[in-house]
Amino acid sequence: MRWIWIDRFVEFTPGESASAVKNVTLAEEYLQDHFPNYPVVPPSLMIEGMAQTAGILVGEARDFTENVILAKIRVARFDDYAVPGDQLRYDARIEMIDSVCAQTLGTVSKNGDRIGQVDLIFSHVNQASKTLDLPDHNFVFTEQFIRLLGAFRDGLARQDDDTDGK
Amino acid sequence: MSGTHEEVYDKVREVLCDALGVDDDEVTPETTLQGDLGAESIDFLDIVFRLEKTFEIKIPKGELFPDDIINNPEYVDGDQMTRAGLDKLKAAMPHADFSQFEKEPRISTLPDLFTVHTIVNYVETKLAAA
Structure with missing residues (x-):
């Protein structure tokens, strides 16, 4: 199982940009301890949310044939908290991608207001680390991850059907 | 863009401080990126990206490193x-x-x-x- 830190994609332009949202709810267990009686989303989990948004964007650009690994957090800056009831939005854009790595720029928003910036570097480990003993299968883009993008595309298809029906 | 030696040096120092999370007083002309500042392979990519942006130059793969x-x-x-x-x-x-x-x-x-x-x-x- 994997901890997924985005609820769904709301925009996806292959090879260019992706946006995902995450609704913060008090039912999430980590908020009971972070902090007791003062629940706020840890910035590290917002970085992970951005990494998942941008990582799927980068993976899709190579048809999910590469293992895309978060290699470096170039910038992570947050100006505000997110608390239960807020909706977080992660907007990621590919600045550069080649066979070895990819660089993404991203903004984090809360209920429509920008609250942070997270810029990342991903490594294509099949290409960059041939000496590592890696499994043969793609261990990053599991079914769970791919489904997130599938759900977004299914939603688009349904919208098209509705439009066609009008 | 162009600049005096001093301006270029100051900007390179800023790039290295941002990329490697070091203080500017740790950076001197003789400082080595790996030995002194702890740069790892992925940091070299980051440094290249930042230099390209800061100085508006294109750095072909393998030219600087x-x-x-x-x-x-x-x-x-x-x-x-x-x-x-x-x-x-x-x-x-x-x-x-x-x-x-x-x-x-x-x-x-x-x-x-x-x-x-x-x-x-x-x-x-x-x-x-x-």
Whole structure:
């Protein structure tokens, strides 16, 4: 199982940009301890949310044939908290991608207001680390991850059907 | 863009501080990126991106950090870099100071070629050619 830190994609332009949202709810267990009686989303989990948004964007650009690994957090800056009831939005854009790595720029928003910036570097480990003993299968883009993008595309298809029906 | 030596140096220092999370007083011209500032391989990519953006220059792969030569087993003999490797590296890195390395070209001391001064030299060459 994997901890997924985005609820769904709301925009996806292959090879260019992706946006995902995450609704913060008090039912999430980590908020009971972070902090007791003062629940706020840890910035590290917002970085992970951005990494998942941008990582799927980068993976899709190579048809999910590469293992895309978060290699470096170039910038992570947050100006505000997110608390239960807020909706977080992660907007990621590919600045550069080649066979070895990819660089993404991203903004984090809360209920429509920008609250942070997270810029990342991903490594294509099949290409960059041939000496590592890696499994043969793609261990990053599991079914769970791919489904997130599938759900977004299914939603688009349904919208098209509705439009066609009008 | 262009700039005086001082301006280029200040900006390179800023790039390195941002990329490696170090304080500016840790950065001097002789500081080595790996040994002194703890840069890892992915940091070199980051540094290249930041230099490109800061100075509005294009840095082709392998030009600033010619890893195709450095990692080529053909040029390695034990811990020594072969004469052919050294010649190739010197030709590829006119921006680096080989005076120390040349005396004893050991693979383990290769990272010492990558100093702040090396980066500043490289950027100045690129800006002059632009």
